[in-house]
Amino acid sequence: MTSTPARQPQATTAPFGLLGRKLGHSWSPRIHTTLGSVPYELFEREPEEVEPFVREGSWRGINVTIPYKRDAARLADERSPRVERLGAANTLVRRPNGSIYAENTDVLGFSLMLQRFCERRLGTTAQALLSGKPALVLGSGGASAAVQAALEDAGAQVSVISRSGEDTYQTLTERHADAVLVVNATPVGMYPNCPATPVPEKDLARLKSLAGVLDVIYNPTRTGIVLAAECLGIPAETGLSMLVAQALRSSELFQGRQLDVSLVDQIEAQILSETGNVVLIGMPGCGKTTTGKRLARMLGRPFVDIDDAIEAGTGESAAHIISTRGEQEFRRVESKVTGEYGARSGLVIACGGGVVTVPANYDLLHQNGTIVFIDRPIAELETAGRPVSATKGVEKLARERMDIYRAWSDITISSMGSPAGNAHAIRNQLGL
Ligand SMILES: Nc1ncnc2c1ncn2[C@@H]1O[C@H](COP(=O)(O)OP(=O)(O)O)[C@@H](O)[C@H]1O
Ligand SMILES: O=C(O)C1=C[C@@H](OP(=O)(O)O)[C@@H](O)[C@H](O)C1
Ligand SMILES: [Mg+2]
Secondary structure (H helix, E strand, O other): OOOOOOOOOOOOOEEEEEOOOOOOOOHHHHHHHHHHOOOEEEOOOOHHHHHHHHHOOOOOOOOOEOHHHHHHHOOEEEEOOOHHHHHHEEEEOOOOOEEEEEEEEHHHHHHHHHHHHHHHOOOHHHHHHHHOOOEEEEEOOOOHHHHHHHHHHHHEEEEEOOOOOOOOOHHHHHHHHHOOOEEEEOOOOOOOOOOOOOHHHHOOOOOOOOEEEEEOOOOOOOOHHHHHHHHOOEEEEEHHHHHHHHHHHHHHHHHHOOOHHHHHHHHHHHHHHOEEEEEEOOOOOHHHHHHHHHHHHHOOOOOOEEEHHHHHHHOHHHHHHHHHHHHHHHHHHHHHHHHHHHHOOOEEEEHHHHHHHHOOOOHHHOOEEEEEEOOOOHHHHOOOOHHHHHHOHHHHHHHHHEEEEEEEEEEEOOOOOOOOHHHHHHHHHHHO
């Protein structure tokens, strides 16, 4: 006999789902639907509703997110060793006899992400990289606890960096210059406050043994710390594979069967291709606006022309702002609007031709986008209504900018004779 109270067994038709307070943004339903845990519903509950829902509600298996992971651990009848260790659970499974089992698949999801990162990007294993070595975890909340557990499982000597205490962001470079891995488990850099980084590039540069940087944030695709690491040539990755991997491990528990791990790659690739922006750059008059409109229609995605968005926001056209308030003021407004749309997901974005004159605009566009350079012969470029082209001359502009367009672009398309031709070429090259 155990002290576990017997509960009503749930019908096998009871739903799976996600329990939390505000869930509108969640990608879990689509991930779990692909994994076969259906139907998968969102259970938004207020704090006082959590216990009755967990104990008596109709569900077969649930994921639990902030702020209820501790409640989930407490309310379960049986806890995995990981849940005992962390005092938090993200997965509850209703057993056939009605009792509730708690697991923490955040730890398993991060372990899988870490292992794949080490194998694919560093050509080693997590154990080989981390055993006996210093690793830093930024932040000390729930996500941090899961990351710490997974790093300790891989043998790392883990230090937690927080805003107060001994190990702070100020003392990081002097106390931990030998760290081999840094993991961001703070919300710094999460949409819409992006790209922000909890550790500036200059501090990362001072960690001379740093082999990799991971972020548990998955929106945007490249967070501030990942962009900073990329800039230094340090392999880095955000947390989409952790999100998908924790769902896979939960779904295995829900369904009581093993699932193919390659599903993580498949689901991740699908989400990335749907959520990434397609960003068009190139000389003024090369066809960014017209091509972008065609491409967006073809893909069924929203289209944003940065010059039009500036005009909608200020009531003045790009050309008018440049003529009356000067190019520098225009660039300031352009960067602000570029940052706003560059952080969003699933858009086709046509930039103004001069976006590449401000180096910081690169991160704004790259954080969530694939950058496409439309390369059109200089002699064919339209110059009407384009004050910068008119004042400076297209040849001089081209000399200043062509190398930057090439450096910023992920792919280049040679203009195909019409905006529709360009749009087809882009769609084919990006596999959309
Ligand atoms: N591949 C192309 N072949 C011929 N004309 C094009 C092509 N792409 C765009 N155009 C035309 O060139 C002009 C400038 O295009 P636009 O999209 O406004 O350029 P951008 O936004 O790059 O300044 C438009 O009249 C457009 O119809
Ligand atoms: O090249 C430039 O400096 C500019 C290009 C224009 O956009 P298009 O490239 O769409 O013409 C517009 O942003 C502004 O007039 C400045
Ligand atoms: Mg344009």
